[in-house]
Amino acid sequence: MDRRIESLQRRCAADHRVISLGGGLPAPVLFPRRALAAAAARVLRRADDAALQYGWPEGGAELRGYIAAGLRARGVSDVSAEDVVITSGAQQAVAIAVEVLATPGARAWVEPESYPGALDILRARGVALVAGPDAPRARLAYAMPALSNPRGRVAGASARAALLTRARRDETYLVEDEAYADLCFAGPPGAPLLACARERVLLVGTFSKVLCPGLRVGWLVAPRALREEILEAKRIRDLQANGLAQWVLQDFLAHRPLARRLAHARRFYAARAAVLCDALRRELPEWRFDPPEGGFSVWLEGPEPGDDAALLEAAVAHGVGFDPGRLFVFDGAPRTLSMRVSYSLEPAERLEAGVSRLARAWRVFRRSARAA
Numbered sequence: 001m002d003r004r005i006e007s008l009q010r011r012c013a014a015d016h017r018v019i020s021l022g023g024g025l026p027a028p029v030l031f032p033r034r035a036l037a038a039a040a041a042r043v044l045r046r047a048d049d050a051a052l053q054y055g056w057p058e059g060g061a062e063l064r065g066y067i068a069a070g071l072r073a074r075g076v077s078d079v080s081a082e083d084v085v086i087t088s089g090a091q092q093a094v095a096i097a098v099e100v101l102a103t104p105g106a107r108a109w110v111e112p113e114s115y116p117g118a119l120d121i122l123r124a125r126g127v128a129l130v131a132g133p134d135a136p137r138a139r140l141a142y143a144m145p146a147l148s149n150p151r152g153r154v155a156g157a158s159a160r161a162a163l164l165t166r167a168r169r170d171e172t173y174l175v176e177d178e179a180y181a182d183l184c185f186a187g188p189p190g191a192p193l194l195a196c197a198r199e200r201v202l203l204v205g206t207f208s209k210v211l212c213p214g215l216r217v218g219w220l221v222a223p224r225a226l227r228e229e230i231l232e233a234k235r236i237r238d239l240q241a242n243g244l245a246q247w248v249l250q251d252f253l254a255h256r257p258l259a260r261r262l263a264h265a266r267r268f269y270a271a272r273a274a275v276l277c278d279a280l281r282r283e284l285p286e287w288r289f290d291p292p293e294g295g296f297s298v299w300l301e302g303p304e305p306g307d308d309a310a311l312l313e314a315a316v317a318h319g320v321g322f323d324p325g326r327l328f329v330f331d332g333a334p335r336t337l338s339m340r341v342s343y344s345l346e347p348a349e350r351l352e353a354g355v356s357r358l359a360r361a362w363r364v365f366r367r368s369a370r371a372a
């Protein structure tokens, strides 16, 4: 990551006076502290050692079965616990998928704005990033059709069809990142693209957004032909995902159906999104955005080109942080000033105050940019 931006982000995170509209972190009030503590106590009291002993790289069978059952309920008929690999978060699932699919120099198709963590993995692997409908044939595509980051939008029928065409016609593997799928405001997600192209899609999921990222438990479901390579990549990286976290999660899920928690989380984040969007319309009318359909954030585009890192510097001086657009743009060169602002972490009154500060910083930044 850009050092200047990282040091500004670290300053925001360390100073509670700075209102954080960056980062895209889940709301701590939703962390299931008591239920996780009870699950951890039950797991540690048990006579068997599975939670504390080494395990296999694919992860615990019960948790894998839970994830497979969730996918079958969403229309993926041909999936079982055997197809699921538990990973250290979705981030590792993407990294393993990229490692297995692409050698340096290969091409990877991405959405014009994408998740920076995935872009970093692809760049570190030495692949060439391409985007847009006319991009040349690529070895793999990385997309978030269920709910995109940073835009917080659900892919429509034609975008989904285009991804499937690319997968089938060009024999491109699709890494389908569903990190936010359960946080669509309209309700539970429909069938993933995995249901339509079982041999071409590698599906990525995580408990980070709906429970807590500290668990570091995610998953990867891949075509059977790639399973051995994927398990080998997992074994080489870290032998297995955190066993204690897996067993605590397993116990937690057995005692607490997730559906009610998800319904609450959707309403909670939708309410925060509405507050943020109202504030943005009021305070930053020159900035365009599509209201999010879920997730944690809004993608904003400004009226003119400019240095988004300098705007962040001005914003931090006014007591507010955000994520500069260049982090999300596949070629790192935004056409216009852009930013991701998140509503997930801060309560309503701080969201409103944060947008007011951002608007003041924007006016100061614009005046000095015009004077220069």
Ligand SMILES: Cc1ncc(COP(=O)(O)O)c(C=O)c1O
Binding pocket: 024, 088, 089, 090, 091, 092, 115, 117, 144, 149, 177, 179, 180, 205, 206, 207, 208, 213, 217, 218
């Ligand atoms: C789209 C997307 N994929 C993956 C991740 C990584 O999630 P995890 O915490 O499970 O590694 C994130 C985290 O922000 C994300 O936004």
